[in-house]
Amino acid sequence: MADKKKFTIYDLAKKLGYSPSTISRALNDHPTISKKTTKFIKAAAKEAGYRPNSIAASLRSSRSNTIGIMISRINRPFISSLISGVEECARQAGYSVIISQSNDKYDNEVNNAKVLRDSQISGLIVSLAMETEDYDHFQQFVDMGIPIVFVDRVPKSFPSYHVVIDNYAAGFKATQHLIDQGCKRIAHFAGAQHRNVYAERKEGYIDALKAAKLPVDESLIYLFDTLSSEEGEKATQELLSLENPPDGIFSANDTAAVSAIIYAKKVGVNIPKDLAIIGFNDDPMASIVDPALSTITHPAIKMGEIAARRVLEHTTDNHDSSISEVTILNTEVLVRKSSLKSKVDKPVEQL
């Protein structure tokens, strides 16, 4: 109840016999204020329990020390780790993080963009909605000089920062791994092909097959909307009832891969002997399913950190926002039991 009168720099100024401007500059380490008074004022501010009003500061300086995040859904392992990385990095630099989820809907994304545009964010970190195919709603940020960092699911062409993994290489490696294990007929669970990550993973898959002189059978490639467990199960069912079923599956995410494992087990197909499976992302469930799912590891938290750092760098160094800067992070094949037919490949993760 006791609502203390707000203590502003004016109050502090009066108390110390300085002007508000001096107080403000001192608290912000402005070089034009002597070290001595700066130290004195800071001490007095702390002593008096002064709390800056960041809203007022934002209004005047039109900088908000807030980073906006736009993602599909928070409660997905990769996304939440990504956000976690952003938040950690942002907070250490004195920035706040404000989030908005699109539920993979284009309309929501457009709307969220409007809201964020009006809240004076100093940078935007985006992982695109599944549906999104045009990027006009991001132009307004460019116009306002707000840096955009696209992460993982990035637009085809839009001058901005990108933080991604090499999906092509990862797709290639995953497929290559199955080939190394002796698979001759490898199916692929792909996602929406207008989304870079899924298109690139598929490219890698196809090229790996070609490099190994294996035929590319289009009927083994499933183009899913969401790569859900339902889709994965259904596709596995279809694949296993083929007269010439595949001996390997590379799924573009773990959810579908796990459902494949579970379904295959249910119908008595031996994994990995009859069917080797590798997923993508290393979601927690990948290590829990039995046999444990081989997968591609994503440095999710690190991607978030880097994305946040791009924003921070941009605002401090005053970069040119018309340039594009792409950061590509490493992925690794994490071999577990779901794909380990031979013993000579890579070491199995200890469980």
Add this chain to the structure above:
Amino acid sequence: MADKKKFTIYDLAKKLGYSPSTISRALNDHPTISKKTTKFIKAAAKEAGYRPNSIAASLRSSRSNTIGIMISRINRPFISSLISGVEECARQAGYSVIISQSNDKYDNEVNNAKVLRDSQISGLIVSLAMETEDYDHFQQFVDMGIPIVFVDRVPKSFPSYHVVIDNYAAGFKATQHLIDQGCKRIAHFAGAQHRNVYAERKEGYIDALKAAKLPVDESLIYLFDTLSSEEGEKATQELLSLENPPDGIFSANDTAAVSAIIYAKKVGVNIPKDLAIIGFNDDPMASIVDPALSTITHPAIKMGEIAARRVLEHTTDNHDSSISEVTILNTEVLVRKSSLKSKVDKPVEQL
């Protein structure tokens, strides 16, 4: 690059021949402005592409339309779902959500509280850090009239809104279920006992045993710090090497329960025949592990929604912040294979 001059209500006022005050009121549906001019001004505003500066509004009115969230870590299934619920509800009401994670450290929590206090949030939603045992750092919000909604991990006594599940009842039900399955010697993996949720679940466990006239064996109760999979595995190892091992485990979270399943399987203990296991939370991994983990379901997203609604209600209805209002949500026993010894209990979830 083209940084359009900002278009303010002053510009609009000049253009329309009204005063800024009228524009402001019209845009906010103030009753003192006639319906007609309100409609006219709104149309003109949209037409002119006027965008309100929410920072300026916040400064003057000291309301920010922002809800702050303090949680342990974002990338945990329960937490991310909780946030998802908050965000969804908040956005629909025109509020933004700003998050901060404590990593379960008390010091971080205190710090985050300071930051949020200075950012003029209109409400705070908190799930306490594991370490936290005093709540002084929340008093400042009460002093400022900012409503606090504690969710799930709530303080022992602090006048505020609480949104929780009945942990006692859930613990009782979980244990009762194991008893119903014929378990006579049930171990319990508990969390830090100063955290309400774990203490209450343990109480429920103990009382269920007592109600069934089963002995309470303290040596079967593990008090963990974090309920990690490492802790779960180690405890399971110890329990299984007892000369009189338990025939059931009720774990206060799924992580430890799953590790128990995996370890037991590894050493050839049959689940559920020799050892029935039930967890808590219904994390995604619970349905993936084999045998699938019975567990207690948490309405995480709904808890987030309700928490957000409490904040919204409070700010609109201008509640008295000294009262305490507790919302208790339902939990359910979700029976899967890890605990299903008999067939006559409850229906097994289809996989």
Add this chain to the structure above:
DNA sequence: TCAATAATCGCAATCGGTTTCGGATATTTA
């Protein structure tokens, strides 16, 4: 010692809405 330069600091405008107070016009009542 006096002018020139540097180091410090204050004044006041500013950011863009919100809100109090009161004025002007319209409507109702006596």
Add this chain to the structure above:
DNA sequence: TAAATATCCGAAACCGATTGCGATTATTGA
């Protein structure tokens, strides 16, 4: 018709910090 009340709107202060510019004082150089 005059007075009373409603209705609608404008002037200006205000929220609390930031910052360009000018003033003052201290330091340096000749």
